[in-house]
Amino acid sequence: MEQKKLITLAYQAFSEFKKPEHSTDYQCCRECNEYDQLLKNVDRKNLTIEQIGTVCWGPVAVLLPEAMAYYMPRFIELALMNVDNKDKDPYITQFINQIGHTPTSKAFSLFTSKHISIVAETYKYINENYRKIVEDLCWDEDLDDAIKGWVANPIKH
Template sequence: MTDTDWIERAYQVFNGARPDHFTDFRHCDECAEHDQTLIGHDRDSIGLDQLGHPSWDPLCFCSAEGKRYYMPALIRLTLNSLYDEPYLDQFLFHLADFGNDNALLVLCNRQQRQFITGFLSYLIDQHSEQLDRINLADELLTVYQIWSGD
């Protein structure tokens, strides 16, 4: 599969409904602001302007359902930015969240988990030099182990 194939396949595998809200928006102003950012964009329109800042990342406050909804966008951002401003580090952070107790991992069905492990394998196979260059190969392998159940 090509990069484009992975993005298209992500839309098929992660085809669930869009949540009404993505965060506990009543919790505080920051949660409300992140919720509005996520509500204001769909899987096609959200980009690095909204998600590309590790210190102000709405997905850190997002529910597992919201992350699952946005997975096609996260795959797209990861692939499209791999050689410029890599989003991969943030993507791996969200996939690794709390290891095997990761709410996203628990929420995803078998097909979705297999897709994620397949995608991570693809990155290793097709982009290994870049992974080494940006020092994320070890992190990617750790996340692969979490998602594959190893």
């Protein structure tokens, strides 16, 4: 699938999700509160790679299901565009790591088969267009597992 078409489909598919009041369990800990404040006034289209952070620091790992669904099209867009993250590493590897190998996590509990298929198509696009980058950074097995896990669509909502 063409990059621009997939990005458009992602925004359309996830448009049903509105920005939640809180993106994290902000009362959980200081870090979750910090991430919640970071995202408080950020809409999905304006979310920056700096706000997403890195594999080691950033809100993605602690997003509530509502926030994950709301921000997912932006994560997809940045992965498909092959931007670098805050550490100047390819965001595609961070996407592989943070979105994971299957949609079974609680973070994806609001996803329907439509949403799952968009993420699967994103992983396929990464494989077809950025495989060499992924291999050079030793994320190829993780990418293969993600493709299998998301394409298999092991959950039904």
